[in-house]
Amino acid sequence: MADPVWEDSLTYTGLELRQSDSPIVMSDGTAMGSRPGVRPGDTGLTTSLAGSTINVSAGVATLYRSGQGVYRAAMPASTSPGSVAAAHATLARIDLVYLRVWDTDVDASGLRKAEAVYLAGTAAASPVAPTPAGTQIYIPLATISVPASGGGSPSVSTAVRPVTVAPGGILPDTALASGYYTGQYRDNSSTGALERWDGTAWRPWSSATRGIAPSGYTTGTYTGQYRDNTTTLSPDRWDGSAWTTTEQPTGSVYNASASLASHASTYFAVTWTGLRSSNRTGMWSAGNPTRLVMPVPGTYLLDGVIVWPGALGSADGRGEVRVNGAAVVDGRVNIGRGSVGNASAIIGGRVIATAGGQYVEVFLNQNTGSTVNGLICNFGITRLTANTS
Incomplete structure (x- = not known):
């Protein structure tokens, strides 16, 4: 007793x-x-x-x-x-x-x-x-x-001297690896942040209340939280399993030595040999080498260039951009007519992805009577807006 x-x-x-x-x-x-x-x-x-x-x-x-x-x-x-x-x-x-x-x-x-x-x-x-x-x-x-x-x-x-407070007080102790209880607060003198122990990690008070988390946080507190990314200088969004940049999706592919068969009317898709740049995973893969994937819905700007070799001669080199296999009016490749030198054709326009995961391809045609080798092809897309109409 x-x-x-x-x-x-x-x-x-x-x-x-x-x-x-x-x-x-x-x-x-x-x-x-x-x-x-x-x-x-x-x-x-x-x-x-x-x-x-x-x-x-x-x-x-x-x-x-x-x-x-x-x-x-x-x-x-x-x-x-x-x-x-x-x-x-x-x-x-x-x-x-x-x-x-x-x-x-x-x-x-x-x-x-x-x-x-x-x-x-x-x-x-x-x-x-x-x-x-x-x-x-x-x-x-x-x-x-x-x-x-x-x-x-x-x-x-005097760094070894411990500090204590009354129950529920804010503890000025940066070295405390784990909190004593969920909901405990501490003053982190290293970062200048008021932090809350959520049972797993110390979270800045601002991020615990739907504020921007510091750049060093490897996991988010909740789906939809944002984090300061000091590398890209754009916020990241926690999607529940990973941080995703809020930069508009962009990606570009290339083939520095493409070949194109001759045909009177058939267009052939350019096979890309790799990514030049991308800020989203899965925009291009070797399993679907002709496709550049639009990861989220929206309106995308097209940019690129096709350099036709001198073997094109007096024939025309034509092209078009297709979304999910269907040609789009606002996605043409300028006609490039060859000569003894090279001729450039510009890829331009806009395309719309009505759903994430749709893809774009570049199709080319030439009718010289033989395969043309050594085309230099570059192609990129950048989302301008979430608008799909």
Whole structure:
């Protein structure tokens, strides 16, 4: 049976009181756990150096040990836990300054007090900060980087000092890999964003409420979310499984050495040897080499060129653009008449895709009486608008 605190005639153990204090400190994600640390913006318990003397300013903090509850500690005056140990002759070292609570019921120290402690590290080629041994109840306050002898003065970093807030508070901790609960917020000092833990990842508050997500987010929060793309300088849209650029679909294909049989009236589709560029997957494939696919409905601009070789002679080279196999009036290839040199024919016009996945092809005709080789063909489409009429 548990004793509720602050009731007359009841007596309490220290453990009962510490565990009863757990609700006033942010949870660490466990049933009775708490996150230890100093308060955000609190300048107390700051470590500094005066020569080799270590100083820790007055301040307050909460400490936690599993099964033992919350220890609230206050240092009413500045203190010095000692002096920095002498530097190693050739190797660097990292030392640790920490706030310790002695509780003889837990650590068998025979003491009940709180104090700043200095612990020298081990000199090494790649030094790391030491870890207090045994059952010590503590939070780190600072590390002191000590260069090898003659390498300069020691320097202090307070980056290791944890910060805690009241339950539901905004935690200023960029390093927290996972949130303690869905709906937790944190201030990300690296990005300047207020972020919410959605149970899987930290999401900027703006994107969690249908705002633009930063460029680094590999997955969207919901279908229809937009992301800033710093490479294309156009937003991406999350379609539920992938980010899709909102740039208008565009793609171009080529064949630098096409052949065209001779026929009085039959037109032959140009076989494209590859994509020159595309911002949508599936616009061209080797399985359907004559087709350039229009991935979404809309009106598309045609552009391209056919360079007829001198073998065309005095014959005409004709062409047309077809959508799904049917010729379109506004998609002609200019007639190119050959000579001893080459002649260019421009592909121009507009075509309409009434549904995504429809395709365009370029068909050519020549009637020289023999196959003409060495045609240079380039063809591209770009959607102008979603209009299909």
